[in-house]
Amino acid sequence: SQQGEEDPQALSIQEGENATMNCSYKTSINNLQWYRQNSGRGLVHLILIRSNEREKHSGRLRVTLDTSKKSSSLLITASRAADTASYFCATDPGGGSEKLVFGKGTKLTVNP
Amino acid sequence: EAQVTQNPRYLITVTGKKLTVTCSQNMNHEYMSWYRQDPGLGLRQIYYSMNVEVTDKGDVPEGYKVSRKEKRNFPLILESPSPNQTSLYFCASSFWDRQETQYFGPGTRLLVL
Numbered sequence: 001s002q003q004g005e006e007d008p009q010a011l012s013i014q015e016g017e018n019a020t021m022n023c024s025y026k027t028s029i030n031n032l033q034w035y036r037q038n039s040g041r042g043l044v045h046l047i048l049i050r051s052n053e054r055e056k057h058s059g060r061l062r063v064t065l066d067t068s069k070k071s072s073s074l075l076i077t078a079s080r081a082a083d084t085a086s087y088f089c090a091t092d093p094g095g096g097s098e099k100l101v102f103g104k105g106t107k108l109t110v111n112p
Numbered sequence: 113e114a115q116v117t118q119n120p121r122y123l124i125t126v127t128g129k130k131l132t133v134t135c136s137q138n139m140n141h142e143y144m145s146w147y148r149q150d151p152g153l154g155l156r157q158i159y160y161s162m163n164v165e166v167t168d169k170g171d172v173p174e175g176y177k178v179s180r181k182e183k184r185n186f187p188l189i190l191e192s193p194s195p196n197q198t199s200l201y202f203c204a205s206s207f208w209d210r211q212e213t214q215y216f217g218p219g220t221r222l223l224v225l
Contacts, residue, residue: 033213042116042202042216043155088154090214099170100214102147104154 006089006106014111019076021106023089024069030092032065034074037086037105046074046087081112114139116217118203124223125193133188133220135203141215142208144186145170146178148199149219155202161186162208193224 007022023032031050035043049056049065049072056063062075076083086105093101116137125131137144145160147170157170161180175197177189186205190197200221204214 035216040200040219040221042218043204043214044216045213048213099157099160100145101157102155104152 006087006103008106009104010107010109012109012111013079015079015081017079017110019079019083019108019110021074021087021108023072023074023103025072025089025091025101026070027091027093028067032063032072033090033092033100034061034063034072035088035090035102037088039085043088076108079108079110081110084108084110114215116203116205116215118201118217118220120220121218122221124225126225127194128192131190131193131222133190133201133203133222135186135188135205135217136184137186137203137205137215138184139205139215140183141205142183143214144180144203144205145214146176146186146188147202147204148172148197149202150199158188158201193222195224198222198224 005024031048033048034046036046037043047058047063049063060077065072086107088102088105090100090102119134142163146158147155149155156172158176159170159178161167164183167178200219202219203217206214
């Protein structure tokens with residue numbers, strides 16, 4: 001069953017603006033990961049945040065995690081047309097589960 | 113170059129004709145997995161493997177088989193494909209440590225007529 005649910009489903013912004021995507025999940029997790037997918041291609045790992053971390057940065061990416069609300073956000077600052085892609089969160093539920101559970105994704109369009 | 117490869121990349125077949133999609137990784141990863149991606153449904157896990165000769169069902173295993181005879185290969189077998197298996201398939205691999213970073217293959221687009 002799907003655990004991560006991204007919000008919004010689609011987001012369209014202008015180049016230079018910031019893009020924020022949210023992910024909510026239902027059960028406790030070991031970590032939460034964000035992936036990017038260009039149209040029809042494989043997913044590329046962006047960033048991982050562990051359950052005991054609250055915020056993480058990587059270049060123009062900033063990820064936050066609120067375990068009390070079971071939610072995470074991905075912020076892309078100063079967006080570029082090349083950031084146009086779908087973004088997925090994936091949760092590692094832990095507790096003996098060997099699965100990484102993906103959400104349905106947010107489709108981001110950055111207009112030049 | 114570290115990578116996950118899948119073959120074929122595109123495949124059109126007919127109902128009932130057995131097919132195999134190969135997946136190979138060169139990173140010595142223990143964990144390998146197959147996903148299918150469908151519009152509006154995101155990625156759903158079909159099967160996964162923790163190591164050689166160890167496989168287990170994911171969320172949507174019906175109609176699929178896998179094998180893991182070697183560490184680097186994890187083929188996906190459709191014994192009798194049906195149109196509802198038309199989808200985009202991804203293989204992924206990672207080290208055993210909680211599958212922290214999965215490396216994905218480029219995808220196989222399958223159309224079953």
